[in-house]
Amino acid sequence: MSKESEPAKPASPPLSAPTQPAKPATPSPPAAASAPAPSPDLDRAKALATRITSSQPTAKVEWMKPRRLKVSASPNTIKDVALFARDSLGFNHISAVSGVDWIAKNELEVIYFVGSTTHGQEDFVLAVSERIPRDNPVVPTLIGVWKGAEYQERETHEMFGINFQGHPDQSHLFLPEDWNDLPPLRKDYVSPGR
């Protein structure tokens, strides 16, 4: 390694693959390293955001990144947004269901991350979220839209105390059956010994 140090250029364009011609997808001019270059992936996110908000006026765009888009809806409208995302946009493959405890705002958030099996859109993950008050955390279940969300919603229920209305079985999945403390991933639950 010591005598090989001279060709090392840390700031050089990454992945100048010696084995194969460089892939055309990611242009990596060294000058554009700091400023985010205009990316077609971001444009796709923007186009998708426009499609969702024009068809589902209640949906709000939270943020977008290359190949990622997060929209939020209210518990009343999230099912429509989800159905639109699945049937019209092709987001049919549930990836994860996550919850967040925003204790300072007295809110809980449920986020569905959904991938797609549609050709050309496999790289995209859509996040559909909803926020509810901490003292009355009731949301509709989205099992009817994405069947695979069943166990993940069950996990979110036990970890955050969010009640998924219409869920067939909200018994504990990972926690012991006799757990009678706060839901452990809420911010006001303190791990033992902390």
Added chain:
Amino acid sequence: MTLEAEYSPDADRIMAVSLGPQHPGAGHFRIRLWLDGDYVVKALPDPGYVHRGEEKMAEYRNYTQNVPHLERPVILDSSNILFAYSLAVDELMSSKVPPRAQYLRVIMSEINRIISHMYFVAIQGLFLGHTTMITWCMGDRDFWIDLAERIAGARVTFAYIIPGGVRNDIPEFAIEKGLNTCDWFEKRMDEYEKIFFENPMVHQRSDRVGVLTGDDAVAFGATGTVARASGLTFDVRKDEPYSSYSDFEFKTPVLTQGDSWARAYVALLDMRESVKIIRQALKGLPQGPVRLKLGPQPRVPAGEVYARTEAARGEMSYHIISDGSPRPYRLKIGVPSAKNLRVLPHLLKGVHVADIPVIYWGLNYWPVEADR
């Protein structure tokens, strides 16, 4: 296998049985079964026996301290679970990982994929009563563990892929050892095909057992070998080439049978592609640094990120919310075993009791990973 068996008071035909959690094959995992004679009427998985609260733990530790404990859920596949974590933190910090580190990440991740798949097909052999497969695979798996040890210094939990790069550079001799291991292993895999995958007994026991259609695989959110055995071309390495995967030539093996045999065989085909990737990466390893200096307490700007990789069992994803403090505000690990778990009660409905181990293990389910 019957630890707790009782007759249901409602129907004298139906017997409720627990498979696990102490069953030698179930591994800290219980399946609640309702049986009618030899047939499964209903099955409900009962995970959680090894739940450790990784996500809660992560909220108490900073981004560097999170590295060693986040790999614990998947000790068979410890590089891949950290790969997704590192990608997520890199994205939050907008760090540009050096090319050599990106190649080393891929090498280690593919070695780990082989280590994990070898364990998978070995135990699948065990559950089918094929002793040769488990002894061969467990033995050969050690050569890959040896190689990983030469690179990362540990045999199981490497903590090798870290935010900002990899922990240490690859020693020169490990490159040659790696290429030799690739050559030897490719020949060895031909022998696995002959003795196991072409074996009529294995076909008899696992063909058309636990068939999952492609539509169901999508609906249930199945990933990894389970999805690819059911005809889905679902592979994050191809779909969303992260790190340096776009530099390498490899295919995504897809089978359409959707049965237990296909789920095991697709793992073997996966390993063939992994060997190709490792060889290309070792030969084309760029020079340069292997990690960024992040310090013991990295400064992570506020933001939200969802990063995913293709781990051995499927899509591994991290959802991290940072509020700008040294510790993550929220860290969610989307593990492939938990995603595939919903498939299990669907597949077990109506099968023979003797087919349960094959179907269960064919899902490549790892209880510790699912429980986190």
